[in-house]
Amino acid sequence: MDKGIFRFTGIRKKLIIYFLITTLILGITSVFSYYNARIVLTGLKTIITDYIYLNDLNNDVQLLMTEVEQYLTTKSSDALLNYYTIYNSLEEKIEDINRDPSYDTDDLKLKNIRNMVDNLLIETDYAVRAKRGRISSEYIAHFTRSIEISDHIKFYINNLLDNKLQHGSDKYDNITKNMTFISYMNAILILFSIMLNIFLAILFTYRLTKPIIELADSAEEISEGNFDIQPISIKTNDEIHVLAGAFNKMVVSIKIYIDEIKKQAEVETRLKQQEMENFRMKSLLKDAELKSLQSQINPHFLFNTLNAATQLAMMEGADQSSEFIERIAGLFRYNLRKMDEPVTLAEEINYVKDYMYILKIRFGDKIEFFTDIDNNLLEVKVPCTIIQPIVENAFIHGLENLERKGRIYLNLKADQDKILVEVIDNGIGMEKEKVFALILTEDEKRTANKHATGIGMHNVIDRLRLFYNIDDIREIIEIDSRVGNGTKVVLKIPYEGKVLENGETVNC
Secondary structure (H helix, E strand, O other): OOHHHHOOOHHHHHHHHHHHHHHHHHHHHHHHHHHHHHHHHHHHHHHHHHHHHHHHHHHHHHHHHHHHHHHHHHOOHHHHHHHHHHHHHHHHHHHOOOOOOOOOHHHHHHHHHHHHHHHHHHHHHHHHHHHHOOOHHHHHHHHHHHHHHHHHHHHHHHHHHHHHHHHHHHHHHHHHHHHHHHHHHHHHHHHHHHHHHHHHHHHHHHHHHHHHHHHHHHHHHHHOOOOOOOOOOOOOOOHHHHHHHHHHHHHHHHHHHHHHHHHHHHHHHHHHHHHHHHHHHHHHHHHHHHHHOOOOOOHHHHHHHHHHHHHHHHHOOHHHHHHHHHHHHHHHHHHOOOOOOOEEHHHHHHHHHHHHHHHHHHHHHHEEEEEEEOHHHOOOEEOOOOOHHHHHHHHHHHHOOOOOOEEEEEEEEEEOOEEEEEEEEOOOOOOHHHHHHHHHOOOHHHHHOOOOOOOOHHHHHHHHHHHHOOOOHHHOEEEEEEOOOEEEEEEEEEOOEEEOOOOOEEEO
């Protein structure tokens, strides 16, 4: 290992000292602010924790009595199941109440509430058992006793809540007063830190840059062709002193080689400029090619869907029509976004769901839509509008002329270093020649005009290839179709995660 890394001299020493001092000042300021913020948050949490607990306990008691009454009245199995659920919840809540002896009034009330809840659970349990045993006199008596206990619990909880609220109000007033003082202290400390940092920055900057400025001024003189300058005299006991000595020696050498260096510099400058222009041209061409593949909204689809919305509004109430029009608005908002910005798979899937909702409204039970989504993959970024055209293609080519009920399945899963987006339909299918024509030729452009976005299969493939820099189409898409048995389209999206044996994923 290079020992020079650990040398604590010269400019490195000055910079380290400066950054250590400023870091220490900022650290102290941050720790002080954080500590005060924690104190305030702890105080506020203490105020609301007991209030929330008692309120939840009161709600559970009311729900318990409601479900017991529902079961005793109707003997509903759902009411019984809800009763046992709330029963267990209440048992867990009262277990948190401290049983240790205490002389605090609120603690004594809380212990009384726990005892009453215990009795309430016993009485309601007896009432339920008596009802199940069809002993009407017993379950009525136990239920009556349960009502009395629940009223007492409610009274105690309300009383305790009033006390807690009063204590919390007093405590909040104290916290507010402390916060005012802490805010002033933080402001003073931050202002002091800023002023001290500014002073140190000016001081260290002046001492560090003064000899550099002298050296820069001499270099500027030389850059203007003046090689008769006086030798630089800098005594800083650091690297700049060494640099000044080397600079004085270089001045003499530059006089001899200046013409040759100028010529070489001009040649290198022209080459670099040409290289940058070539790189910029390639970037612009790639960007233009990507944007040219992203097409506009087809007004034909817009008019059809809005006509369907109008007819729906005339035939029924406003709720479903409102949702239908809202889905249309979401569909076109998504289409009008910046197409060169990546989106998440979650946004893409929601877009497909909006589109399928519109189709189901238009075509009713003729179409069914199913999804199987791996939620671990929903945040992965992909190009915009790559799934919906595939789903729409499945409908147009596979289901639109189908006599039986059509089904479309959308599956999202990870497979080693790829994410597989599967779009499967049970439509009329295609012959192999048509599959190849759909991917490799321009024939697909004629049917793309039918799409909601005007974007077809060929467009999706090209944008994926450009986005991931992949030339082989087979690494992007796979189509399996049989006449009469439907079509399966699989998009293969490169994935930087790793698939575990249990199906989970982690980022590499």
